[in-house]
Amino acid sequence: MARSRWIAAVLSPALITTVITAAVFTIPKAASAAPVTYQSESATISQGVVESNHTGFTGSGFVNFDNVTGSYVEYTVNAAAAGRHSLVFRYANGTTANRPLDITVNGTPTVSGLGFPGTGAWTNWQSVTTQVNLVAGTNRIRTTATTANGGPNADSLTVDVAGTEPPPGPGDTPVAKNGQLKVCGTKLCNERGQVVQLRGMSTHGIQWYSQCVKTASLDALANDWKADILRVAMYIQEGGYETNPRRFTDMMHGYIEEATKRGMYVLVDWHQLTPGDPNYNTSRAKTFFTEIAQRHKDKKNIIYDIANEPNNVSWANVKRYAEEMIPVIRAQDPDSVVFVGTHGWSTFGISDGQSETSVFNNPINATNFMYTFHFYAASHRDNYLSALSRIADRVPVFVTEFGTQTSSGDGGNDFAMSQRYIDLMAQKQIGWTNWNFSDDSRSGAVFKSGTCAGSNFTGTGPLKPAGVWVRERILNR
Numbered sequence: 001m002a003r004s005r006w007i008a009a010v011l012s013p014a015l016i017t018t019v020i021t022a023a024v025f026t027i028p029k030a031a032s033a034a035p036v037t038y039q040s041e042s043a044t045i046s047q048g049v050v051e052s053n054h055t056g057f058t059g060s061g062f063v064n065f066d067n068v069t070g071s072y073v074e075y076t077v078n079a080a081a082a083g084r085h086s087l088v089f090r091y092a093n094g095t096t097a098n099r100p101l102d103i104t105v106n107g108t109p110t111v112s113g114l115g116f117p118g119t120g121a122w123t124n125w126q127s128v129t130t131q132v133n134l135v136a137g138t139n140r141i142r143t144t145a146t147t148a149n150g151g152p153n154a155d156s157l158t159v160d161v162a163g164t165e166p167p168p169g170p171g172d173t174p175v176a177k178n179g180q181l182k183v184c185g186t187k188l189c190n191e192r193g194q195v196v197q198l199r200g201m202s203t204h205g206i207q208w209y210s211q212c213v214k215t216a217s218l219d220a221l222a223n224d225w226k227a228d229i230l231r232v233a234m235y236i237q238e239g240g241y242e243t244n245p246r247r248f249t250d251m252m253h254g255y256i257e258e259a260t261k262r263g264m265y266v267l268v269d270w271h272q273l274t275p276g277d278p279n280y281n282t283s284r285a286k287t288f289f290t291e292i293a294q295r296h297k298d299k300k301n302i303i304y305d306i307a308n309e310p311n312n313v314s315w316a317n318v319k320r321y322a323e324e325m326i327p328v329i330r331a332q333d334p335d336s337v338v339f340v341g342t343h344g345w346s347t348f349g350i351s352d353g354q355s356e357t358s359v360f361n362n363p364i365n366a367t368n369f370m371y372t373f374h375f376y377a378a379s380h381r382d383n384y385l386s387a388l389s390r391i392a393d394r395v396p397v398f399v400t401e402f403g404t405q406t407s408s409g410d411g412g413n414d415f416a417m418s419q420r421y422i423d424l425m426a427q428k429q430i431g432w433t434n435w436n437f438s439d440d441s442r443s444g445a446v447f448k449s450g451t452c453a454g455s456n457f458t459g460t461g462p463l464k465p466a467g468v469w470v471r472e473r474i475l476n477r
């Protein structure tokens, strides 16, 4: 979290909830029968019409919802087994406006506002997928237009009848595929030495937003967003670790286990911010990381970030801290990757009016570590983007925080600038975690306010614009 953001954080004690408890996470049976497609023109239609004037549909036509709120298409589908099933809607939307649909299953509202963005033309057909629980046997899946534009043109619904689509099986998760990571040259590599670009989300401060890090939201992050990595932002001051080391260490243990069950990497973020000199917390950091590394050293999915955003401190002092801390972690977990924040709120000094050469000229004396870089696209413009490009060519770097708005985590989204960063990070295989996986009121929190009190985290319905945007960029690899 960049400078000044914490000032505006909501500090309601009511928001401080206890750690997620051991969540039951069952690996579903693998699908064993082919999916079945149901044509929309054969479904029950209310206030819509069957048409065939735009090519590319399957079956004998498609349903035009007509431009009316409340028009619906209801499919009667058969499921061989109860459990989680994926629904794939084939549709076209020749406009540029999203045409969200609400989904009910057997009369129960299940997904609100599933997004059907523009496909470029009424003859371009694309798919939107969501997952719902079905009962064995007959199920009624109703899709209802939620705006006066009506729905998209609906071609078909394909359901995996046998059982469930992901959650991914044990062989299919990011950790199962990549194993223990290591730094290879300037990149992050999997255990077979192939370069990997991890993409995922950072929590907000767990002293404020632990209610957003629970079974349903983590299931969504792993299975619906298909994230590789969860960054757990544990503040030290500002109501964090120092207020109750035992409680926060236990929270971190819990989140590590939850990420592990879902086959995601987990970034243990020592979120020092104020004061900005990480040396202020060295003895706390030693206690915390020793216990975390001791307990989880045999896992393959742990990355340690020892300093979130050093600020108002020289690079030499950050380096001194890193060289003291890295051996402490390695004493417990010798093959672990460690991340180190850089001065100027993890900008390699650029937000301090310096340049990345302060790090290049005085590198940390250690192995298997990466420096971190943060940016907020509406604040940090071309000079930061080109610095990140130069940095990635010289030293290992991971973007542990970024936002599509200003460094306050709020304000308008600059998706065009953000996309330039995304493209650079894809090109140079720079891993990233986006700020932040919460329902905080600011624009950088992916969920709409109030989402975390409930249990619906899948699809685009619960998401703010920044959430829709970043979910798409995690999903589309």
Ligand code: GCU
Residues within 6 Å of the ligand: 054, 064, 065, 066, 067, 122, 149, 150, 151, 152, 153
């Ligand atoms: C156009 C298009 C229809 C579509 C409609 C809409 O009329 O030809 O197929 O359903 O727009 O806006 O929904």
